[in-house]
Amino acid sequence: MTADGIALVTGANRGLGRSTARALAARGMRLVVTHRGDAAGAEETARDVRAAGGTAAVMRLDLADPASFGAFTAELSGLLERWGASRLDVVVNNAGVGVFGPLEAVTAADFDTVFGTNVRGTFFLVQALVPMLAEGAHVINVSSSLTRHTSPGTSVYSASKAAVEAMSRTLAAELGPRGIRVNSIAPGPTATDFNGGAMRDDAALRDGLAGQTALGRVGEPEEIGDAIATLASEGLRWMTAQRVEVSGGVLL
Numbered sequence: 001m002t003a004d005g006i007a008l009v010t011g012a013n014r015g016l017g018r019s020t021a022r023a024l025a026a027r028g029m030r031l032v033v034t035h036r037g038d039a040a041g042a043e044e045t046a047r048d049v050r051a052a053g054g055t056a057a058v059m060r061l062d063l064a065d066p067a068s069f070g071a072f073t074a075e076l077s078g079l080l081e082r083w084g085a086s087r088l089d090v091v092v093n094n095a096g097v098g099v100f101g102p103l104e105a106v107t108a109a110d111f112d113t114v115f116g117t118n119v120r121g122t123f124f125l126v127q128a129l130v131p132m133l134a135e136g137a138h139v140i141n142v143s144s145s146l147t148r149h150t151s152p153g154t155s156v157y158s159a160s161k162a163a164v165e166a167m168s169r170t171l172a173a174e175l176g177p178r179g180i181r182v183n184s185i186a187p188g189p190t191a192t193d194f195n196g197g198a199m200r201d202d203a204a205l206r207d208g209l210a211g212q213t214a215l216g217r218v219g220e221p222e223e224i225g226d227a228i229a230t231l232a233s234e235g236l237r238w239m240t241a242q243r244v245e246v247s248g249g250v251l252l
């Protein structure tokens with residue numbers, strides 16, 4: 001990550017995407033804030049960035065629709081040109097979705113939604129963006145602490161994130177010769193809208209999860225945003241193909 005570099009964060013209209021965009025902007029990066037339909041939320045993120053003296057643009061991107069990625073990258077090229085740049089320095093594949101329930105309750109449509117977004121969407125977006133990545137760029141894929149520990153009712157979601165981690169390691173090997181790093185970051189339970197806002201709004205669930213962490217609480221979105229921005233920093237330029245968990249030490 002270089003000051004004045006350009007970072008693209010998917011699903012940055014709210015939650016961890018927004019906190020990541022803010023944290024990267026605080027370190028001097030220009031931001032491409034994507035959303036899949038919540039333009040107002042994305043504009044709010046962009047406003048936060050601009051209010052802090054940064055530069056941000058908003059673009060629509062639906063990860064469930066890889067056929068649209070060609071048009072997306074064409075529009076992105078135009079944006080970079082207007083910014084006097086030609087390459088991306090950081091890509092944070094943050095957008096993701098979970099469908100939770102016991103084995104017997106999960107439908108094929110649920111499965112396809114989760115894998116279609118978290119795995120297929122992430123993979124083909126990286127494929128589409130690779131020609132636009134600068135030498136020395138960094139791809140950060142958002143996984144979950146659930147790839148290390150288990151929680152009943154999360155099998156499809158945690159499997160999708162395990163696939164994200166496996167793909168990150170392989171892509172690190174494929175893209176390493178171009179100087180591109182690929183790492184995954186695995187947040188633990190964090191207070192966002194995720195899963196209907198359960199980790200933030202359901203006091204019993206939140207307290208139960210807090211009791212499972214070494215630090216005694218669930219995470220705040222800013223703590224994940226800061227971790228991602230730190231991972232993207234030059235100080236970690238020699239680190240690739242790693243999974244970094246940021247979970248307050250959940251279920252150690």
Ligand SMILES: NC(=O)c1ccc[n+]([C@@H]2O[C@H](COP(=O)([O-])OP(=O)(O)OC[C@H]3O[C@@H](n4cnc5c(N)ncnc54)[C@H](OP(=O)(O)O)[C@@H]3O)[C@@H](O)[C@H]2O)c1
Nearest residue numbers: 011015016036062063064095096144187189190192193194
């Ligand atoms: N919060 C946690 O406890 C936690 C823990 C571990 C990992 N994570 C991961 O962290 C990431 C961010 O989660 P969050 O907590 O910020 O949850 P969130 O508030 O539910 O945000 C999810 C984001 O992903 C976007 N998204 C979902 N499907 C999409 C699609 N098909 N195309 C484009 N964007 C799509 C959402 O867009 P819309 O606003 O349009 O729905 C939203 O911007 C996810 O990958 C999640 O799996 C979260």
